[in-house]
Amino acid sequence: MAFFTHHISRSFSSSAARSVVIKNVTIIGGGQMGAGIAQVAASTGHTVTLVDMSEDILKKSVKGIEGSLKRVAKKKFAEKPEAGEEFIQKVLQNVSTATDPAAAAPTSDLVLEAIVENLKVKQDLFGRLDKLAPAHTIFASNTSSLPITDIASSTSRQDRFGGLHFFNPVPMMKLVEVIATPATSQETFDSLLNFSKALGKAPVSCKDTPGFIVNRLLVPYMMEALRLHERGHGSKEDIDVAMKLGAGYPMGPFELSDYVGLDTMKFIIDGWSEKDPDNPLFAPSELLNKLVAEGKLGKKTGEGFYKYK
Numbered sequence: 001m002a003f004f005t006h007h008i009s010r011s012f013s014s015s016a017a018r019s020v021v022i023k024n025v026t027i028i029g030g031g032q033m034g035a036g037i038a039q040v041a042a043s044t045g046h047t048v049t050l051v052d053m054s055e056d057i058l059k060k061s062v063k064g065i066e067g068s069l070k071r072v073a074k075k076k077f078a079e080k081p082e083a084g085e086e087f088i089q090k091v092l093q094n095v096s097t098a099t100d101p102a103a104a105a106p107t108s109d110l111v112l113e114a115i116v117e118n119l120k121v122k123q124d125l126f127g128r129l130d131k132l133a134p135a136h137t138i139f140a141s142n143t144s145s146l147p148i149t150d151i152a153s154s155t156s157r158q159d160r161f162g163g164l165h166f167f168n169p170v171p172m173m174k175l176v177e178v179i180a181t182p183a184t185s186q187e188t189f190d191s192l193l194n195f196s197k198a199l200g201k202a203p204v205s206c207k208d209t210p211g212f213i214v215n216r217l218l219v220p221y222m223m224e225a226l227r228l229h230e231r232g233h234g235s236k237e238d239i240d241v242a243m244k245l246g247a248g249y250p251m252g253p254f255e256l257s258d259y260v261g262l263d264t265m266k267f268i269i270d271g272w273s274e275k276d277p278d279n280p281l282f283a284p285s286e287l288l289n290k291l292v293a294e295g296k297l298g299k300k301t302g303e304g305f306y307k308y309k
């Protein structure tokens, strides 16, 4: 229970780091979130290196960015399609790709991670990058549910480490949660806040507490929806319709789960269940576990709670 009642008061450590104007950004993980963040950063004039594990994955990431930019350009340059095409090409020129984070880390002002939601994998990544990146480089994680303090503990730059939590789809969602741990310096926090504003986002300031603000409220709601369905008290279709038409949400909880990705959902729930095993909200869900075991991860694989093909 301690995990969920834990309160961290924010205090900034004294730090040698000065406030950094973030221009060169390395984004690790070219999935839904990493590609979306890369798109928005490149669109706002930042130089972006997008890193993932293979050229094939990176090709898909860039294709996804191009597709999303086309939707943005269609609206922004409705009357001038050629200006829209120019915009797309200009943005894409700001994005390069790499399969080894070591390639870009030495010239980055910010290394932002959006890889799989697994503490050990994130720690290994940052532990390695800590030795390669210059002193001024800020590290940040886009984690949905892991303590930033735990991820930062694998580095020797805890004063230059914070959380930048974006929302899916990144080009459309205005919010960014900027998370300071007790060790994050004021300069680092300011740099991350200013970077979020430079991306055209609306930042809110968060403490390093479970789920920050949005997921602290969203996860219980989503889990209650799942339990309601598992008890046989509502079909997923009816629950989705009810929350859209009755509560004004753009997507119902099952549609949103498929959109986020059921693997990510499971990582979040399993992680919280491990930390707070007596909380019935986080008890394993047979339905969620079955879908993930079958590779039905939501929209990205063509099937989750619903089918998309």
Ligand SMILES: CCCCCCCCCCCCCC(=O)CC(=O)SCCNC(=O)CCNC(=O)[C@H](O)C(C)(C)COP(=O)(O)OP(=O)(O)OC[C@H]1O[C@@H](n2cnc3c(N)ncnc32)[C@H](O)[C@@H]1OP(=O)(O)O
Residues within 6 Å of the ligand: 068, 069, 071, 072, 075, 143, 144, 166, 167, 168, 169, 170, 171, 172, 173, 215, 218, 219, 222, 223, 225, 226, 250, 251, 253, 254, 256, 257, 260, 265, 266, 268, 269, 288
């Ligand atoms: C029940 C299971 C329980 C499991 C329990 C586990 C619980 C764990 C939960 C934790 C989740 C953690 C995730 C996280 O950390 C934080 C998140 O990100 S939460 C997700 C937040 N996002 C939302 O809530 C999204 C809600 N949906 C929407 O806002 C809209 O539906 C959406 C904007 C996605 C799409 O709009 P819609 O009208 O539905 O469809 P359209 O396709 O017509 O789009 C409208 C408009 O927007 C443009 N557009 C959409 N996507 C993009 C894009 N990627 N790029 C560019 N443009 C885009 C589109 O072109 C349309 O433009 P028009 O000009 O209006 O045509």
Ligand SMILES: NC(=O)C1=CN([C@@H]2O[C@H](COP(=O)(O)OP(=O)(O)OC[C@H]3O[C@@H](n4cnc5c(N)ncnc54)[C@H](O)[C@@H]3O)[C@@H](O)[C@H]2O)C=CC1
Residues within 6 Å of the ligand: 028, 029, 030, 031, 032, 033, 034, 051, 052, 053, 057, 113, 114, 115, 116, 117, 118, 121, 125, 142, 143, 144, 145, 165, 166, 167, 168, 259, 260, 261, 264
């Ligand atoms: N999906 C969502 O709606 C949201 C997810 N997040 C968080 O963002 C992070 C990423 O989530 P998604 O983009 O949805 O996942 P995703 O599965 O779409 O993409 C993850 C990418 O990271 C790559 N990757 C994994 N390990 C790597 C490593 N060691 N080095 C380089 N690349 C690696 C994978 O190949 C994959 O392309 C997670 O921490 C998640 O919790 C945060 C907000 C919303």
